[in-house]
Amino acid sequence: MIVKNIKEIKGYDVKEAYGSNAKGVTIRWISEKRTGGEEYMHHFALRYFVIEPGGYLAPHKHPWEQEIAIVKGRLVATAEGKSVEAKPEDVLYFAANEEHGFKAVGDEPCEFYCIIGCPGKGENCIGLNEPKSS
DSSP states (O other): OOOOOEEEEOOEEEEHHHHHSSEEOOOOOOOOTTTSSSSOSSEEEEEEEEEEEEEEEEEEEEEEEEEEEEEEEEEEEEEETTEEEEEEEEEEEEEOOOOOEEESSSOEEEEOOOEEETTTTOGGGGSSSSOOOO
């Protein structure tokens, strides 16, 4: 078993770390390919995002599925030209290669868990250049 506290996991500014078209977005890699040993199958990665009020992650797509679960705040999610406002306890699913983006709305940050699939060797499921986490 591995136990972590989300607030103790290092957060990264998405624009600075990945060069993404984003503003006011922080990512924390809760689990990723280097978490634990081989006994952990690494078929998915779990991340935690915080988008500051008015912040956004511009529309993008990737060859793996993604699900998010809103914990706090609200955001407008856009996928394939359709927009929906999501609130705490809402869960959104995005298919592989489905273009999607997010914008926080309201006066408080939007916080959500994000799960992504790790197809193939899971290169997309490696956090930033951090030492192996346990």
